Amino acid sequence: MKKFIHLSEETGFNKLEEVIHLSPKVNSIKADKMMKLKDEVEANIKKWGWAQ
Amino acid sequence: MEHHYPVLYQGEIKHQYWFVSAGKKNIIKCVEFQPLVGPSFNLCLLDYMPEKNELSDQAISNNGDVKMVLWTVAYCVEHFLNQNANRIIIFSGNSEGRNKLYMRYIHRYRSKIFLHYSVRIEVKSEVDVVFYIQKKLTL
Numbered sequence: 001m002k003k004f005i006h007l008s009e010e011t012g013f014n015k016l017e018e019v020i021h022l023s024p025k026v027n028s029i030k031a032d033k034m035m036k037l038k039d040e041v042e043a044n045i046k047k048w049g050w051a052q
Numbered sequence: 053m054e055h056h057y058p059v060l061y062q063g064e065i066k067h068q069y070w071f072v073s074a075g076k077k078n079i080i081k082c083v084e085f086q087p088l089v090g091p092s093f094n095l096c097l098l099d100y101m102p103e104k105n106e107l108s109d110q111a112i113s114n115n116g117d118v119k120m121v122l123w124t125v126a127y128c129v130e131h132f133l134n135q136n137a138n139r140i141i142i143f144s145g146n147s148e149g150r151n152k153l154y155m156r157y158i159h160r161y162r163s164k165i166f167l168h169y170s171v172r173i174e175v176k177s178e179v180d181v182v183f184y185i186q187k188k189l190t191l
Binding site for chain 2 (some may be wrong): 028
């Protein structure tokens with residue numbers, strides 16, 4: 001990866017905008033794991049009264 | 053809020069917060085809040101892999117700036133919950149070490165955190181820990 005140590009905040013943000021524009025695909029193992037916990041999460045937040 | 057990296061927020065379609073982790077090398081990272089169920093959102097901390105044009109949570113970067121990265125994630129959580137007060141953030145570490153690290157930081161900064169947020173930690177095993185965060189509602 002091209003290094004941009006010491007680049008200014010503006011230049012860093014320009015680089016980020018370039019990457020965002022490429023619309024990278026998300027590959028998340030944790031997201032899959034959390035999706036499997038959906039029912040449990042839903043039950044917990046109801047039990048704790050957090051779902052208002 | 054402690055010092056954190058500058059963050060670029062992309063909130064039109066996805067709730068994504070982008071920043072550059074400037075440690076031993078520069079790594080582009082993204083915090084994404086993914087809808088899970090009801091008001092709950094899954095927090096994902098992802099590294100950009102330029103060779104695949106992919107955001108992944110499988111990289112071990114060891115970039116030497118864990119504290120700055122965690123403060124940046126905390127800043128993203130604060131911003132997200134300020135924008136969406138009734139939402140709940142759920143996250144889990146991908147290792148026992150990560151979960152212990154998150155618990156250590158929550159414990160260390162508990163007086164600040166618990167002032168504004170409700171936190172629940174569900175420990176099923178040392179590896180299997182789920183964190184829940186919700187902003188306390190002010191009357």
